[in-house]
Amino acid sequence: MRNFPFIVLLLAFLAFVCMIPAAAAQTPPRKFEIGMQVVSLEQRAFSEVDCGFGGRFTFYPISHIGLETEFDFFPRNLGKTVAFSSHRSEALFGVKAGFRSRKFGAFGRLRPGLIHFNSAPQGIACVAILVYPPPLECATSTGKTNFALDLGGGFETFPSRWSVIRLDLGDTMIRFAGPALTKRGAFTQDFNIHNFQLNVGFGIRF
Numbered sequence: 001m002r003n004f005p006f007i008v009l010l011l012a013f014l015a016f017v018c019m020i021p022a023a024a025a026q027t028p029p030r031k032f033e034i035g036m037q038v039v040s041l042e043q044r045a046f047s048e049v050d051c052g053f054g055g056r057f058t059f060y061p062i063s064h065i066g067l068e069t070e071f072d073f074f075p076r077n078l079g080k081t082v083a084f085s086s087h088r089s090e091a092l093f094g095v096k097a098g099f100r101s102r103k104f105g106a107f108g109r110l111r112p113g114l115i116h117f118n119s120a121p122q123g124i125a126c127v128a129i130l131v132y133p134p135p136l137e138c139a140t141s142t143g144k145t146n147f148a149l150d151l152g153g154g155f156e157t158f159p160s161r162w163s164v165i166r167l168d169l170g171d172t173m174i175r176f177a178g179p180a181l182t183k184r185g186a187f188t189q190d191f192n193i194h195n196f197q198l199n200v201g202f203g204i205r206f
Contacts, residue, residue: 033058033164035203039072041090041172042195045136047183050074050088056201058096066096068111077121084141086121090114090172092150100156108153115174119143133179133186147175150197162206168199 034057041050054072061067072090077083091113098107117140126138152170159165172195178187 030205031060033060033066033203033205035164035166035201037072037166037168037199037201039074040198041072041074042197043078044184044195045174045176045182045193046078048078048080050078051076052088054090054199056203064097064099067094068096068109069093070111070113078117079120079137082120082124083122084120084124084137085117087118089116089118090148092148094150098153100158103158105156105158106153107156109150109168109170111150113148113150114145115148115172116145117143131181133181133188136176136180136182139177139180144177149173152197154199158205162204164203164205166199166201166203168197168201170197170199171195172197 034055036055037053039050039052039054041052043050052072052074054070056068056070058066058068070090070092074088074090076087078085078088092111093113094109094111096107096109096111098105120141124137124141126134126141150170150172152168154166154168154170156164156166173192174195175190175192176182176187178189178191180187180191182193184193
């Protein structure tokens with residue numbers, strides 16, 4: 001997965017390039033789209049995978065560019081031995097651009113936002129005083145909100161004029177405060193961790 005950010009950038013670039021020759025021939029989409037999805041988000045800082053669900057809303061001011069908001073919720077505890085976060089919530093807002101034919105579409109997207117790590121379900125014994133840099137789980141266990149940036153792309157198909165089935169692949173960068181010790185290594189300053197995110201969803205167009 002080391003090359004994943006590069007692969008995502010390449011897919012997003014190809015989606016934007018495809019948009020140029022296809023713009024004249026594409027079918028203008030409906031102005032609004034609302035959908036729901038199941039979500040898998042890699043948490044590389046903790047060597048875990050978050051699974052959850054969410055919803056999204058997209059507005060198309062012009063035919064091939066959309067403004068999109070997405071909210072996702074990850075309900076399970078995070079922590080392989082001791083839970084340090086009871087649940088996570090993610091909010092993203094940004095731009096989606098690509099092309100659409102009558103039955104198929106491809107797109108790239110760029111969406112900044114926030115991800116909130118809720119506090120631990122129970123108090124945990126933290127070794128932050130004894131270890132430097134302190135484990136990231138210790139700081140996260142009190143509840144933290146972190147900046148996130150989603151860069152990626154995907155594909156969609158339209159079973160009918162009112163519906164859409166969508167697959168999203170993305171690199172969700174999460175920024176953490178340092179110093180911290182993570183499963184990816186030790187950091188003495190604020191740092192970014194890139195995480196693979198996969199969404200599969202269904203939506204209604206109107």
